[in-house]
Amino acid sequence: MSVTLPSTANKMKWVSGPSNAPLPPMVRGLPLLGNVLDLADDVLAFMVKQYQTLGSVFRFKVLNETYTAIAGPEANLFFAREGNDHFRSKEFWEGMDEELGAKTTLISTDGEVHARLRQLEKAGYGKSVVEAHFPEVVALTQQTLAGWSVGTSRSVLSSIQDMVTEQLGTITVGRGPGDYVADIRTFVRTALLVRVTRQRPGFLLHLPAYRRAKARSHELGQKIIEQHRRNPPIDREPNLVDDALAAVARGEILVEDDLIPMALGPYIAGLDTASNTIAFALYALHLHPEVLARVRTEAAELFAAGPPTPDRLRKADVLHRALLETMRRYPIAPAVQRTVVKPFEFAGYRVDAGQRIFIGTTVAHFIPELHPDPYRFDIDRYLPPRNEHRVPGAFAPFSLGAHTCLGAGLAETQIMLTLATLLHFGRFEIDPPDYKLKVRASPTPAPDNRFKLRLVEKRV
Template sequence: MTDSSMRLYVSNSEPPLVKGLPIVGNTLQMAKNGGPGPFFYKCYREHGPIFRVKVLNKTYKVLAGPEAVEFMGSKEGKKKLRSKEFWQQMKDAYQAKYQLTAESGEIHARLRAVMREGYSRKILIGKFDQFLQATDDMLKLDWQVGHSVPVVSSMQRLVTGQLGLFLTGRVPLNYVEDIRITIKTILNVLVTRQRPRILLYAPRYRRAFKRVHELGESMIKDYYVNKGKKANQEKNLIDDIMEEHERNSDLIPESDLILTLTGPYVAGLDTVANTTANLIYLVLKHPDVYQKVQQEVDAVFANPNLDTSCLKELPTLSGAIMESLRMYPVTAAAMRAANIDFNFAGYEIKEGELLYMGITVPHLMEEFYPEPEKFDVERYNKGRGEHLQANAFSPYGRGPHTCLGRSLAEVQMVLSMARLFYRLDLQLDPFDYALKIKVAPTPGPERGFKVKVKGIRNKIKYGIN
């Protein structure tokens, strides 16, 4: 889509300003009813593909809807958008030169190339049994029969354990809370800027930030202790990063190592953990889907010789995960700045202006998804494929910054949830619980969301028998 196809003329006026409250502007509206996604959808219906919002007395332009999705994924969008303004303060906090999410152009492409294989589903090849055993071991820690389990914190521990084992070779469960506090504060204060800077001086955050540095330093030490002892097929993301640092310290200088090495935990803690927590709620809320999921996972794990090809045998569970991503996207809106002056939908945008990209607005549009408020796991089946329509589905972002770990996350979520539903008989606690979404720093279930473990469905040779 070119600029000329989106507009008949360029207006000298500003896009419409969404009504809000004094000082806080639209902050509270963006925090209610599921977060900025539904809010931007409502604004899109009222104002079209471009409008303005105020967040804590600062005004941002929002580009939204399928028009914004197409623009962001186009060559024009790649040239006209950048992300460094939103991530620069995080880089400064770590005193880093580069950060993957903040860079554009050649540097961004080179960093992605270094990390691409380490973040891919290839890391599970030949390690399927290890992944399942690691999952079972983590379930054993948190999911006891008769207990009520806080789902979000448990999923954060599960995801951190899995990522640690396969991406970095460590399982830093004693650092989970420190990682959570650090990334929550940084995203709230320095990236999305929804909270005041005074929170950076809170003792709780300062202790957590120091601990994350400690984790990164121990990872560097471990690398040098084990250097040269691994076969090529045993190497992981940390080896790729450290080897590139030794080859090319201009691209990955020593100042960037802590932020880069602990990045996998930061990447998964909110995204995968929140998505799987949403999924658990949605499946348990719909008994017919829960029954189909149980039938699928029982059939799959009846085969003792499994590999990742079994994912094709889990269409209901896979559809449920995609519905979770559609209905409750973790990244409801991407944050960008204008790289150059350009026009969008009849309005002029100046270089350096800060923008929200409402790329998940189409997730709620009946033009793409009939009855979009309905949890329908068959939307993604062959013959329907509603998500395959142009610009309809963007849970992992669009453009050059599309989630690097997407393929790994998809496998990780399906296998983890297949194992959970295979092993355990679960129930919402209380049984009539209605999901509440918190939005800061990213949308996800409230930490009070719990599930009761009613019993063990299937015993195995290791794990929670």
């Protein structure tokens, strides 16, 4: 299939190296605060608006710090092809490493070390990990339904998060968080908000609730490591933690301090990502009963021939397209941040080294030339001849380049299987029926806590 970029994108060019071009235009903001409120409110809406107003490169202020942003399909292509040479992840993520007590983590390393670490973690985060555990994923989803009384409503996000972290822990490191789930949630969210996105003040890290959650999360990590040391992979497949223990033993990349962060990695990576996407999918599907009905039919077929298998799930085309459209329309990672390490010129403006930069990877999801009527939930975008997700730079829910989501295949499979199970064994309605979606980013975008589903019928 041949795909072409829209004409506007073809005209834009980037040039690597120092440049005398002018600095990108500055977004108007409030005195002292700059654009801090716009960003806190909705990063995605802010980036889309600036792209439409100022173009594919612009600057904005957050308090007294100036950031550059690039966005749109050409920015995505630049990021995918040249990101390794021009950007570094370290500064954005290193605060999280400090909270975890890690020396080296995948997300905050760059270059050669990152490539080696990614290779080391590839199998542990691979799609085959979830494919080997379909019965557990289905059972944990059914367990959530079993504990939910017909006729009652639940706030969707927290129920889904509990279930998803239990699934992820079970399949990747051999145990779910169980009673530790609230601690993981408090620890991860607070650390991200203070140390990574810097949307909350530092004193939160000193509050007893955070310190306790952090200590308990580390305790869980320690238990996972001990469990693996006691039970080495002799008659079972090695997992992420076994691979990390082996690397430490060989003296390769990782040291002892990196083990707990490695054990907690799947909880951290999945807590707000897979869960928020499932919550958005449930919202979108219940808003579009005709798509919901088709997904339910597919789910019934999936379960009709016995327990679902990876082969049969792969054929669930409507469900897959509903997931793609959820990730396009409601991206949970609207942008990524980096530090510029090598200057470049982009769309006629220069970007100097040393700056913090936002790459608005999902702004392209809302460009009508790439995705007509972009705010409409339309799962037929992914059918030929439209294939909107195949246009280079047009679709990037998992980011792009060296750090593109390592768990993408695992996440897609886990999300599809969980949605199929929920919708096959349960029937829901939005409560109240006139609920209007409010997206809350803390820091990852998700439907707010007022998004509730009432369980109308169940079969478990």
